[in-house]
Amino acid sequence: MGSPLKRSKERSLLVGLILTLCLAAIIFRLLWIQTVESDELLNQAQKNWENSNQIIKAKRGTIYDRTGTNALAWEVPAYYFVADPKQIKDVKKTAKLLSPILQIPEHTLIEKLSQNKPFVQLKVGGQYKYPKEVYDEILKLKDQDQLQGIYGYRTTDRHYNGNQLAHVLGFLNHNDQPVGGVESYYNEKWLKGKDGIIKYKKAKDGMMISDGPEKFQPPEPGKDLVLTIDLSIQKHVEEVLDRFLKSHPAKGATAIVADPRNGEILAMASRPAFDPRSATSTYTQENGHNMAVQSQFEPGSTFKIVTLAAAINEKLFDPNETFESGTIRVDDQVIRDWQPEGWGTISYREGVYKSSNVAFVHLAGKLGAERFMKYIERFGFGKMSDKFGKKTGIDLPAEEKGVFYNRIPYRSEIASAAFGQGISVTPIQQVQAVCAIANGGVIYKPHLLKEVWKTEKEKLIERVNPEGERIIEQETAKKVRELLRGAVKFGTGQEADLPGYRVAGKTGTAQKPDPNGGGYLKDKYIVSFIGFAPADSPDVVVYVAFDEPTNAYGSTSGGTIAAPAARDILKKVLQIRKVPQKKEEGFDLK
Incomplete structure (x- = not known):
């Protein structure tokens, strides 16, 4: 058996050798990555980052009567809601909280929130756009940590001046597609506008990676129409x-x-x-007929x-x-x-x-x-x-x-x-x-x-x-x-x-x-x-x-x-x- 001093030197030498080998392996791996596997790994990284093409919805044109001051159809801010079922801890409790706010039956929400999907849009029929008051109410519950996995996104909703001029104006359905009337006739030429786009790299958590968007094209709003209607x-x-x-x-x-x-x-x-205002659920072939x-x-x-x-x-x-x-x-x-x-x-x-x-x-x-x-x-x-x-x-x-x-x-x-x-x-x-x-x-x-x-x-x-x-x-x-x-x-x-x-x-x-x-x-x-x-x-x-x-x-x-x-x-x-x-x-x- 050697002296304690000799054994200590041997251990130090062994540890140093191991560290040197590890460092050499790391350097070798880095060189390998930067040369042999660089292209393949870059492709994988880009897949993980994901190219995000986000549509920026164009503002639809307003429709006025002949005075140019009485709006007959116009855009207002609105919100739609989606859920990430994986983040929801208590489906029944969440459905109970959301049902009276979103006016969706509890059993329907339970069914939606139980789906094995990354995102589920919370809508029934044509009802899926809500005013800011609803968004604020849900945000308050989230701040109180009573809701998890529920997200609200801003959009716009079409409003009408009561139930007047129904056949002349037409309406937008739940997919924002025009049905009948001026809304349909002048949709492409004047009212629709042109959606914008923003493109950027993002990580899987949604965070933007690049300093700024790779591409940004602002939306072109639709044109306003003044009708002959008094x-x-x-x-x-x-x-x-x-x-x-x-x-x-x-x-x-x-x-x-x-x-x-x-x-x-x-x-x-x-x-x-x-x-x-409620045509998506009430419109029929009979009442939609413009005599x-x-x-x-x-x-x-x-x-x-x-x-x-x-x-x-x-x-x-x-x-x-x-x-x-x-x-x-x-x-x-x-x-x-x-x-x-x-x-x-x-x-x-x-x-x-x-x-x-x-x-x-x-x-x-x-x-x-x-x-x-x-x-x-x-x-x-x-x-x-x-x-x-x-x-x-x-x-x-x-x-x-x-x-x-x-x-x-x-x-x-x-x-x-x-x-x-x-x-x-x-x-x-x-x-x-x-x-x-x-x-x-x-x-x-x-x-x-x-x-x-x-x-x-x-x-x-x-x-x-x-x-x-x-x-x-x-x-x-x-x-x-x-x-x-x-x-x-x-x-x-x-x-x-x-x-x-x-x-x-x-x-x-x-x-x-x-x-x-x-x-x-x-x-x-x-x-x-x-x-x-x-x-x-x-x-x-x-x-x-x-x-x-x-x-x-x-x-x-x-x-x-x-x-x-x-x-x-x-x-x-x-x-x-x-x-x-x-x-x-x-x-x-x-």
Whole structure:
């Protein structure tokens, strides 16, 4: 055995040798990593760091009414919540705390929080965005250490001005995709904007590794839209529709108010309706149907306005000429007035006032099929020889065209079309046509967009300046307005009249065709009124229609239901637009 000193030196030498070998191994390993394995390890490190591409959502454009101050649809800050089930210690307790705050049933939350996933979004159906108050409440529970594994992220939510203008605006679904209305029509072009992106390296815990983002592209906000809609008029129109539907329950109803001088839509409403604020859960095919642009039906007597304008424009209408009312035969078809026995021998002026079908069959006969069809096309309805009509081009999705014959119509079909039977058109097509009568003979495309602005109304980008096309002479339009004024003052539209405002227009009562075959459904009508005021210098055109209305008194006609509804709309609209009253009559109606 060696001395203690010798043994100590040997141990020190051994330890030193081991340390030297370890250091040599480390140096060798470092050299190996930096040379032989450098590329492979760098790839592995980059995989661990992860490239993060985070989308920065663009602010969606705000939608205003024509004043530019009343917001109809806009963005507000909101939050959505996700859970990391691995971090949650007590699933039942967490679900119990979250349920009343998020308005999600406990059993649903328990199911979600028990999933074996890194992240679970806390949503049911379309409900997943919450206001800041909810975020603050959850944050408070987290600060008190009562919640673990729950995270809130900022986003935006679309808000609407109550349940008004549902069909005009449309809505955003739970995936932030537009459904219907202006939201859909102008989504890509103006409202959507362009999302931004930020790209950076991050560790698995989410911490940014690099000094700054590798790529940063800021979002481009969507453009703000100013519509032609007047919110005060819109509110009144919807109130009137709802009131009349209470006393005359109907399958559906619609009302349109337009400025005839440029085609601007001042109000548009349809019933039934949905609430854009909760549309994801309440929207259906039925209440999402915009009757104003999507319904196609026989117009009935309101279409007589086109026949009348054509005959006057062709110098074929003599108001004092007489005819025998009651019935008329065209080929093998006998056409009757709505009062079957007629009114005996009357003038064509009286025929217009009394809405005589026979009078308008005679007028179509004077025109001849070719000229009559030319005027139907000129007024924007399309070619009668085509299968379908022509869209107005209004800036709303899903507009229908109307339905015609897909061939040259027979003489009897021309005769029926003269008083609005046998063809189908849309309410907005009729509004477009009557606006041309009201403004002196120029047809404009109906439209809802007035202006486009850079976000926050910073800069005007585009203003809609519609160009019209003359389709009838000014004097023709004036004579038609005079006769339509008489139809309200003395004829079937008397319930639409307003003292001092000289309303002109035409009622319509159209029987609904049987979808299962020829003929018409018994006691199933669409009743309507279309007119304007003041008659001699029109400021607005109003259209109102009810689909299958009921009446406690058994009378379901355009004159008894649609005309008074139009009157109530016009009274307020003309006041809102500060149209002065006049005591004297602008026309000689006798």
